[in-house]
Structure formats: structure tokens, C-alpha cells
Amino acid sequence: MRGPLKLEVWKMGFVNYLDALKLQEKLVSDRKLCRIPDTLLSLQHPPTYTLGKRRTDHNLLIPASELKNIGAELHYTQRGGDITFHGPHQAILYPIISLREIGLGARNYVEKLESTMIELSSLYGVKACAGQKGETGVWVGERKIGAIGVRISHGITSHGLAFNIDPDLKYFKHIVPCGITDKEVTSLRRETSTVLPSEEAIHEQLISCFSRLFGYNTVVWKENPSILSDHEEIA
Amino acid sequence: MALTMWASSAANALRISRASKPHLSLAFSFSRCFSTVLDGLKYATSHEWVKHEGSVATIGITDHAQDHLGEVVFVELPEPGVSVSQGKGFGAVESVKATSDVNCPISGEVVEVNSKLTETPGLINSSPYEEGWMIKVKPSSPSELESLMGSKEYTKFCEEEDASH
Numbered sequence: 001m002r003g004p005l006k007l008e009v010w011k012m013g014f015v016n017y018l019d020a021l022k023l024q025e026k027l028v029s030d031r032k033l034c035r036i037p038d039t040l041l042s043l044q045h046p047p048t049y050t051l052g053k054r055r056t057d058h059n060l061l062i063p064a065s066e067l068k069n070i071g072a073e074l075h076y077t078q079r080g081g082d083i084t085f086h087g088p089h090q091a092i093l094y095p096i097i098s099l100r101e102i103g104l105g106a107r108n109y110v111e112k113l114e115s116t117m118i119e120l121s122s123l124y125g126v127k128a129c130a131g132q133k134g135e136t137g138v139w140v141g142e143r144k145i146g147a148i149g150v151r152i153s154h155g156i157t158s159h160g161l162a163f164n165i166d167p168d169l170k171y172f173k174h175i176v177p178c179g180i181t182d183k184e185v186t187s188l189r190r191e192t193s194t195v196l197p198s199e200e201a202i203h204e205q206l207i208s209c210f211s212r213l214f215g216y217n218t219v220v221w222k223e224n225p226s227i228l229s230d231h232e233e234i235a
Numbered sequence: 236m237a238l239t240m241w242a243s244s245a246a247n248a249l250r251i252s253r254a255s256k257p258h259l260s261l262a263f264s265f266s267r268c269f270s271t272v273l274d275g276l277k278y279a280t281s282h283e284w285v286k287h288e289g290s291v292a293t294i295g296i297t298d299h300a301q302d303h304l305g306e307v308v309f310v311e312l313p314e315p316g317v318s319v320s321q322g323k324g325f326g327a328v329e330s331v332k333a334t335s336d337v338n339c340p341i342s343g344e345v346v347e348v349n350s351k352l353t354e355t356p357g358l359i360n361s362s363p364y365e366e367g368w369m370i371k372v373k374p375s376s377p378s379e380l381e382s383l384m385g386s387k388e389y390t391k392f393c394e395e396e397d398a399s400h
Contacts, residue, residue, distance in 0.1 A: 052329075052332075052334070053309070053311065053327065053329060053334045054309050054329065078327075078334060079332075079333075079334060080329045080330070080331070080332040080333040080334040081332035103396070103397075105300075105302075105303025105304060105305075106303060106304045106305060106330055106331060106333040106335050107303060107304060107305035107330065107331050108303070109333070110305075110331040110332060110333055133306070134306070134308075136331045136332040137332070148332045149332050149333075150332060150333035150334070151333070151334050152333055152334065152335040152336065153324070153335075153336045154281075154324075154336065154338070155281075
């Protein structure tokens with residue numbers, strides 16, 4: 001049987017997409033060398049469109065040159081999944097964890113990420129479910145409330161999930177979200193009549209659902225997490 | 236899938252009551268007995284296989300690996316002529332919105348890649364040891380093959396890996 005599982009949580013607030021990407025690359029490397037425990041980044045991004053490894057930029061419906069006018073950036077990544085939007089009032093979790101140590105394959109890992117968002121939704125009386133085959137993500141009926149895009153390198157995860165608390169859904173009109181043409185995007189605000197607590201509280205609930213579903217016995221909160229580590233700068 | 240149908244009829248024969256999600260629970264309990272492992276191949280701990288025939292080694296991922304990945308929708312492969320190193324990534328597969336690096340079990344030069352995987356990436360799931368082969372390599376250090384596992388060792392490795400969690 002495996003020993004006690006420890007998760008270190010970094011609550012980071014607003015982080016620029018590229019800064020978060022560089023931090024993840026460093027943490028993946030550290031995790032692979034067992035320098036750090038399983039780590040979970042909890043954050044939000046400024047308006048950002050991202051593409052996955054398949055580079056499905058035909059799903060971006062406005063010219064890239066116009067993105068600046070709407071205050072958004074575009075980034076190409078190595079994660080799985082199609083095009084998506086990240087922005088304020090969307091809760092993002094980037095788990096940097098060792099799947100081999102926890103005994104999960106890609107499929108089971110992604111299912112647990114889906115369950116994390118489904119469980120959070122249920123706290124607000126919202127009945128969400130995992131997507132049908134080929135439509136990984138979390139849905140309320142025909143409307144998508146949570147997206148997933150993951151990278152696994154030497155068994156260590158990066159990227160993760162994005163849960164719509166109350167983002168500006170108009171940004172999604174400029175893309176074919178996740179490459180699925182006939183489905184809407186929604187948010188917790190839209191789906192529940194419950195009064196929402198502070199976003200910080202919702203982020204903490206999401207982290208709590210994650211740590212419980214993944215079986216972490218010990219959760220520690222990193223003091224003053226910073227993009228820059230103690231000893232080096234991100235060049 | 237054939238595996239879940241088999242498992243369901245086995246469950247009925249043994250009169251095991253079905254849980255609310257029979258596909259998930261039954262498939263899990265039988266998967267480690269029924270992931271195929273072929274004799275005559277060598278295996279890496281990262282779940283790739285190697286078939287060494289003369290001066291060429293064919294490489295792919297195992298049945299255990301494809302089962303844990305889910306349906307493969309995209310495969311990234313190197314160009315012929317590229318060098319590969321033991322333990323380093325040579326490509327990636329995407330399944331369930333996750334890209335997973337695939338590591339090379341041996342070092343050498345890529346001489347051929349399976350172009351069918353561009354159109355039909357699902358061959359990795361349906362035929363991981365045959366039509367789903369990924370690359371062919373001219374090995375630079377054939378002795379590296381000795382550090383890999385044989386079929387019995389790999390079977391045990393998979394069982395231990397699945398049992399410990």
C-alpha cells in the first residue's frame with residue numbers, strides 16, 4: 001500500500017499565462033527529480049486564448065492580430081485538448097503530480113479532474129456530468145462549465161482544469177470552444193440560483209474537492225508563493 | 236469494447252451483482268489479468284515494447300499503456316533520420332485531452348515511422364503490438380536491450396503496479 005500522500009498548494013491569484021507556463025516547466029522538472037512533493041497551483045489568468053499540441057487554430061474565429069483590441073493574448077502549448085479561453089472569474093488548477101506514484105493512467109487522471117469539478121458544482125445544487133465519448137470536460141446538460149487540457153511528461157502532469165465561476169462568456173464567441181461547434185459555454189453563476197460566496201472561497205472548495213478525490217492525507221499551503229523561486233529568476 | 240462484454244458475461248456467469256457503473260468497475264478488476272503481453276518482445280518500465288529483428292528494432296506502446304490512456308486521437312512522431320536515446324521522449328500521443336510523452340526504450344536512429352497513425356491514431360488502441368507500431372530504429376547500442384524486461388517480468392511489473400494502488 002502506498003504511504004501518506006502530501007499535496008502542497010500554491011494560491012497564486014492572477015498570473016500571466018506565460019509566467020505560469022514557465023513555472024510549471026520548472027516544477028515538473030523538480031517533481032521528476034523528487035525535489036518537491038505533488039504540487040497544486042490555484043490561480044486565474046488575464047484574458048488568454050490557448051491552443052493545444054494539435055494547433056487547431058482554425059477554431060480561432062477572429063484574426064490573431066485583433067486579439068490585442070479585445071485585450072487578450074494567444075499562446076500555443078503542448079497540452080492535450082483544443083482551443084480554449086481563460087480569463088478573470090475562472091478558477092484554474094494546475095496539478096503538478098506524479099501519476100506513477102499515485103497509480104493513475106491518463107484516463108483515470110482526467111476522470112478525477114472531471115469529478116473534481118462535478119463535485120464542486122454539486123455544492124451549489126448544479127448537476128454536472130462528464131462529457132460523452134470524445135468530449136472530455138464537465139457539462140450541465142448541453143452547456144460546458146469546465147474544461148480540461150493536460151500534459152503528461154515522464155509521468156508528471158502539468159496544465160489541468162479551468163472551471164467557469166463567472167467569466168465574461170462573450171470571449172468564448174471568438175472561438176469554437178474545445179472544437180465543439182454546437183454546444184454553449186456556461187458558468188456557475190448562470191447555472192445556480194444560490195448566492196455565490198467570494199471567489200476565494202470557491203477556489204478553496206475546488207482545492208478541497210481535488211485533494212479529497214485524489215486521496216491526499218496532508219495538504220500544506222505554501223507561504224507567499226511566488227513566480228520566482230528562492231534562488232533563481234525565470235529568464 | 237470486447238473486454239467489457241467479456242467481463243459482463245463473466246460476471247453474469249459468476250453471478251456477481253453489477254454495480255451502477257458496470258463498465259468501470261468490472262473492466263478495472265479484470266484489466267490487469269487481461270492486458271496482453273507478447274512473448275519475444277522486450278519491455279520498458281514506461282510501458283513501451285521493442286521487437287528486435289536483425290538490424291532493425293520496432294517500437295510501440297503496450298496494451299497496458301493504451302488501456303490506461305484511453306482512446307488515442309493524435310500521434311506525434313519524429314522524422315526518419317532523427318536520433319533517439321534510451322529513456323528520452325521521441326513523440327507523444329493525445330487521448331482524453333491529455334498529451335502523454337512516449338519514451339524510447341533504446342538508442343539509435345529512426346529509420347521509419349508509421350504514417351498510418353496520422354489518419355488512424357486509434358490503431359494504437361486496437362492493435363498496439365502490430366498495426367499500432369510507432370517507429371523503427373536502427374539500434375546504436377544493442378546491449379541496451381538486455382536492460383529491458385522480458386514478457387514474464389513485464390507482466391509481473393504491471394500486476395505489481397496495478398495492485399499497489
